[in-house]
Amino acid sequence: MKKFLAGGALTAVVLGGMVAMAPAASAHIPNASADCSGLYVDFKSYRGGTDIEVVIDGEIVESAVLPGSPRDWAHFVKHYEFDDDTVAHTWSVSVDAHDDDKYDYSNEGTVDACAEPPAKEVVSPATPEVVAGCAVTIDDVVLPENTESLTYSKNEAGVVAALVSDQYEWIEDLGAWLPQEDGTVLFPAELLLVEEECEEAPAPEPSPSEPTEAAPSDEPSEPVAEEEPPVLAATGATVGGAAAFALLLVGGGVALVIARRRMAKN
Structure with missing residues (x-):
């Protein structure tokens, strides 16, 4: 009986160890x-x-x-x-x-990829209109209208066209458009701007209220005649002569009065 119990206990320990x-x-x-x-x-x-x-x-x-x-x-x-x-x-x-x-x-x-990617839509950028004039700049260039596949912008180098997503790709022959490293294309400014000579503005005419200076002349100027004393009407005598004559008469009258007074005293 003890041997049986001992054997059973050993079996339980082994099974327990296996479970653990x-x-x-x-x-x-x-x-x-x-x-x-x-x-x-x-x-x-x-x-x-x-x-x-x-x-x-x-x-x-x-x-x-x-x-x-x-x-x-x-x-x-x-x-x-x-x-x-x-x-x-x-x-x-x-x-x-x-x-x-x-x-x-x-x-x-x-x-590896498990499906073929969808075909991309090929697009072509619109060519901007050339601008001609005096002192034209890139600011004078009008951008083409944006579309569902393209957007346009401009900088000093020219007009830039960009794809809106990778569902689109550029047409193989881009013409004057130049591919850029970032995937955009550039239309150079030198092909868009035509410089023309600027007309000189006419000199402003003087205002009527402002006196105009006489232009200097190379011809000798005529001598200015000395002014003659004014001549009395009807007699032809000058004003200076008439005044002297009047003084002479006055002096004579005074001398006559003095002479008569002296004779009366004598």
Whole structure:
């Protein structure tokens, strides 16, 4: 009987040990795969606190820490859809297990394009009108109207046309338009601006209220005649002569009066 009990106890211990070891034996099961639909990750039976990072097309789309303590078991299962199946995609995943570095995991891969991209619409920019005149600048150029596929702007170099999205592409023969590094095209300013000679403005005429100066003349000027004394009407005598004669008469009259007074006294 004692032998039976002892054997039963030993069997229970062994079975209990096997049950206790079961989670550890099936722990740390990583899985990552990708196809046209996207990236699928499945990390089972990792300890709490484990770090997980998922990168698609060079961008980190997931950086997570499994919940719980290092004594807890946790799972991480998720699917990441690719946003465009007409182009190829790269992916990578990494797991940093905190209980032992030997359980760390990393994987990466590439998925080729699964569908043909839609055909792009070919567009041609409108040619701006040439501007001619005196001292014309790029500001005088009128831009073509924007469309659902093109927008126009201008700078000192000329007129710039830009595609509104990658659904459009430039016509193969752009004529005078020059392709730029940023995907726009430029119509040079020197082909749009025609400089003409500027007419000189006429000299303003003098105002009637302002006196005009006589232009200098090379001819000798005539001598100015001396003014003659005024002549009395009817007699032809000058005014100066008449005055002298009047003084003479007055002087004579006075002398006569004085002479008579002297004769009367005698």
